[in-house]
Amino acid sequence: MNAENPVRKSLQLLWYGLPDPKKGPKPTLTLEQIVRTAIGLADSEGLDALSMRKLAQRLDVGTMSLYRYVPSKTELLNLMLDAVSGPTHLRRTTFDAGWRVGLEGVGHGGRQQYLAHPWLLQVNWTRPVLGPNSVADMELIMTGLKDLPLSDREKMHVVVALDSYVTGAVRQEILSQRAAAESGMTDEEFWEAQAPFLYEIFDTGRYPTMASLSEDTFAGTWEESFDFGLRLLLDGIEQQLARRAESPDTADTPF
Amino acid sequence: MNAENPVRKSLQLLWYGLPDPKKGPKPTLTLEQIVRTAIGLADSEGLDALSMRKLAQRLDVGTMSLYRYVPSKTELLNLMLDAVSGPTHLRRTTFDAGWRVGLEGVGHGGRQQYLAHPWLLQVNWTRPVLGPNSVADMELIMTGLKDLPLSDREKMHVVVALDSYVTGAVRQEILSQRAAAESGMTDEEFWEAQAPFLYEIFDTGRYPTMASLSEDTFAGTWEESFDFGLRLLLDGIEQQLARRAESPDTADTPF
DNA sequence: CAAATGTAGCGTACGCCGTGCGCAGTCATC
DNA sequence: GATGACTGCGCACGGCGTACGCTACATTTG
Structure with missing residues (x-):
C-alpha cells in the first residue's frame, strides 16, 4: 500500500512513467523509445529474440544501461503489453x-x-x-x-x-x-x-x-x-x- | 514425407515411441518415465523450473543421457502435451x-x-x-x-x-x-x-x-x-x- | 567560481540455460 | 572371444538475466 510495495511501483511506472531527474547528466533514451523498440523487435523477430542484449544493441547503448529505465525484463514486458493494448x-x-x-x-x-x-x-x-x-x-x-x-x-x-x-x-x-x-x-x-x-x-x-x-x-x-x-x-x-x-x-x- | 522428414519423426515418436534396441546395454530409463517425471516437475514447480539439468537430476542420471531418449526439449514438451491431453x-x-x-x-x-x-x-x-x-x-x-x-x-x-x-x-x-x-x-x-x-x-x-x-x-x-x-x-x-x-x-x- | 552530490552509462562477472561432440564402458551377436 | 552397436555422460560453447560498483558528468550549493 505504501511506496515500497512492488505492485504499487509497477503501477507507478505504467501510469506516470519515470520521474525526471533534476540533477545529473541528461538521459540518452526515453522509456517510450525503449518500449517502442522492444515492440518492434518482438514483432519482427519473435519474443524469444527479444533479449536485453539485443535490445540494447539496437538502441546503441550498453546492455546494463537499460536497467536505468526499467527495473527488470518483466516490467518491460508489462509496459509493452499496455502500450499495445489500447x-x-x-x-x-x-x-x-x-x-x-x-x-x-x-x-x-x-x-x-x-x-x-x-x-x-x-x-x-x-x-x-x-x-x-x-x-x-x-x-x-x-x-x-x-x-x-x-x-x-x-x-x-x-x-x-x-x-x-x-x-x-x-x-x-x-x-x-x-x-x-x-x-x-x-x-x-x-x-x-x-x-x-x-x-x-x-x-x-x-x-x-x-x-x-x-x-x-x-x-x-x-x-x-x-x-x-x-x-x-x-x-x-x-x-x-x-x-x-x-x-x-x-x-x-x-x- | 519420407523418414528423414522431421514432422514424420515427431509423429513416429508420439505414436510408436522409441524403437527398442537389440544390441548393447539395457537403457536405464523409459520414455514414459521421463515424460511422467517431467510432467510432475512442471506441475509442482512450473514450466520455467523444468530444465534438462533438473529433470536429469530428479531421474538420477547425467544431463546428456536424456538426449538418448528425446531428440530435444521441444520434442519432450510435445510428448508431455499429448500424455496429458487424453x-x-x-x-x-x-x-x-x-x-x-x-x-x-x-x-x-x-x-x-x-x-x-x-x-x-x-x-x-x-x-x-x-x-x-x-x-x-x-x-x-x-x-x-x-x-x-x-x-x-x-x-x-x-x-x-x-x-x-x-x-x-x-x-x-x-x-x-x-x-x-x-x-x-x-x-x-x-x-x-x-x-x-x-x-x-x-x-x-x-x-x-x-x-x-x-x-x-x-x-x-x-x-x-x-x-x-x-x-x-x-x-x-x-x-x-x-x-x-x-x-x-x-x-x-x-x- | 569551486565543491559536493546524485545520476547516467556500462564493463565485468555469476549462475543459469539447451545441447553438440566424442570418449568409455556394456552386452547381444557371430 | 572378438565385434560393433548402443548407453551413459563430462566437457565446452554460446546464449540468457541481472547484481555490483566504477567513471563521467550536470546540477545544486556554498
Missing part, C-alpha cells in the same frame, strides 16, 4: 449501430491486434497489473454496453467471455502459423506432411468417427472459423437479452 | 444425456485439466503435431455430435469454438493466479494493493463509466464467470440447431 485498434469500432455490431467490432479488432503482435499471448502470462490503455479500452466497451438490461457484473462477464473466446481462438491460429513456420513449411505443406501418417492411423479402425469425416472438415480459413464461433457467442448474448426483455423484473438477479 | 479428464463425461450436457462436460473437463497442469497453456505455443491422445479426445467428442443436423465442418467449428473459449477463459484465470502468486500475495491482497491506486485514477473523471460501476462488478468466482460464458456459447449453439430444425434443407449449407 483502444487504438477499436478506433473504427463504435457502438452507434448497437451492441451487437459493437461487440463484433471489438472481437475482430482484438483478433487483428493479436495477429499483429503475436507475442502478446506469450507475454500476458505474467501480467500482474492494469495500465492506462487497458483501462481506456475497458471504459470504451463498458460505455457501449451501458443501456443493456444486465447488471454491471453480468456486463463484465460478457466482456470477459468475449475476450476469452477471442484470445483462445487467435491462440490456435497463431499456434498453427508458428508450427508451420518453425518447420519451414507453409500451412498446406505441413498438413500434407502429417496427412499420410494420420490416414494410416485412421485405417486401424480405432477412430471410426474421425475416419468417416468428410474431406472438407478441416478446410476453410481461420477467419471463417473465428466468425462462426463469434456468431455463436453473440447469439447467446442476444438470447440472454431477449429473456430479460420478457421478464425485466429479474434484471438484477445475477443470472 | 480423454482421461472426460471419463466421467458422456453424451448420453444429449449434446448440451456432453459439451458442458467437455468444457468443465477441459478447465479442470488446464487448472491441474497450468503449463499446458505455455507449452502449446510450439505444438506442431497431433498425438494419439489428442486424436482419441477428438474422436470421443465428434462421436457425441454425430447426430446433430450440422455438417462435419460445422461440427468441427463448434468444437474449435468451445475449445477456444475454454482455453481463453482458463488462461485468464491462471494468469491472475500467477500474478498473485508471483507477488507473494493472495488474490484478495493483490487486488487490495491495486485498488487504492485505481480509485485514484478513476477520480480523475477520465473514466466515468468505469468509475460508476457497482462495487460487486469484479466480485464473484472464476468458476461463476466461466459458467456464464459457457452458457452463452451453448445457447448460441442451441439457437443454431433450432434454426436448422425449422429449415432442415439448409443443413448442408456452410452457414
Whole structure:
C-alpha cells in the first residue's frame, strides 16, 4: 500500500512513467523509445529474440544501461503489453449501430491486434497489473454496453467471455502459423506432411468417427472459423437479452 | 514425407515411441518415465523450473543421457502435451444425456485439466503435431455430435469454438493466479494493493463509466464467470440447431 | 567560481540455460 | 572371444538475466 510495495511501483511506472531527474547528466533514451523498440523487435523477430542484449544493441547503448529505465525484463514486458493494448485498434469500432455490431467490432479488432503482435499471448502470462490503455479500452466497451438490461457484473462477464473466446481462438491460429513456420513449411505443406501418417492411423479402425469425416472438415480459413464461433457467442448474448426483455423484473438477479 | 522428414519423426515418436534396441546395454530409463517425471516437475514447480539439468537430476542420471531418449526439449514438451491431453479428464463425461450436457462436460473437463497442469497453456505455443491422445479426445467428442443436423465442418467449428473459449477463459484465470502468486500475495491482497491506486485514477473523471460501476462488478468466482460464458456459447449453439430444425434443407449449407 | 552530490552509462562477472561432440564402458551377436 | 552397436555422460560453447560498483558528468550549493 505504501511506496515500497512492488505492485504499487509497477503501477507507478505504467501510469506516470519515470520521474525526471533534476540533477545529473541528461538521459540518452526515453522509456517510450525503449518500449517502442522492444515492440518492434518482438514483432519482427519473435519474443524469444527479444533479449536485453539485443535490445540494447539496437538502441546503441550498453546492455546494463537499460536497467536505468526499467527495473527488470518483466516490467518491460508489462509496459509493452499496455502500450499495445489500447483502444487504438477499436478506433473504427463504435457502438452507434448497437451492441451487437459493437461487440463484433471489438472481437475482430482484438483478433487483428493479436495477429499483429503475436507475442502478446506469450507475454500476458505474467501480467500482474492494469495500465492506462487497458483501462481506456475497458471504459470504451463498458460505455457501449451501458443501456443493456444486465447488471454491471453480468456486463463484465460478457466482456470477459468475449475476450476469452477471442484470445483462445487467435491462440490456435497463431499456434498453427508458428508450427508451420518453425518447420519451414507453409500451412498446406505441413498438413500434407502429417496427412499420410494420420490416414494410416485412421485405417486401424480405432477412430471410426474421425475416419468417416468428410474431406472438407478441416478446410476453410481461420477467419471463417473465428466468425462462426463469434456468431455463436453473440447469439447467446442476444438470447440472454431477449429473456430479460420478457421478464425485466429479474434484471438484477445475477443470472 | 519420407523418414528423414522431421514432422514424420515427431509423429513416429508420439505414436510408436522409441524403437527398442537389440544390441548393447539395457537403457536405464523409459520414455514414459521421463515424460511422467517431467510432467510432475512442471506441475509442482512450473514450466520455467523444468530444465534438462533438473529433470536429469530428479531421474538420477547425467544431463546428456536424456538426449538418448528425446531428440530435444521441444520434442519432450510435445510428448508431455499429448500424455496429458487424453480423454482421461472426460471419463466421467458422456453424451448420453444429449449434446448440451456432453459439451458442458467437455468444457468443465477441459478447465479442470488446464487448472491441474497450468503449463499446458505455455507449452502449446510450439505444438506442431497431433498425438494419439489428442486424436482419441477428438474422436470421443465428434462421436457425441454425430447426430446433430450440422455438417462435419460445422461440427468441427463448434468444437474449435468451445475449445477456444475454454482455453481463453482458463488462461485468464491462471494468469491472475500467477500474478498473485508471483507477488507473494493472495488474490484478495493483490487486488487490495491495486485498488487504492485505481480509485485514484478513476477520480480523475477520465473514466466515468468505469468509475460508476457497482462495487460487486469484479466480485464473484472464476468458476461463476466461466459458467456464464459457457452458457452463452451453448445457447448460441442451441439457437443454431433450432434454426436448422425449422429449415432442415439448409443443413448442408456452410452457414 | 569551486565543491559536493546524485545520476547516467556500462564493463565485468555469476549462475543459469539447451545441447553438440566424442570418449568409455556394456552386452547381444557371430 | 572378438565385434560393433548402443548407453551413459563430462566437457565446452554460446546464449540468457541481472547484481555490483566504477567513471563521467550536470546540477545544486556554498
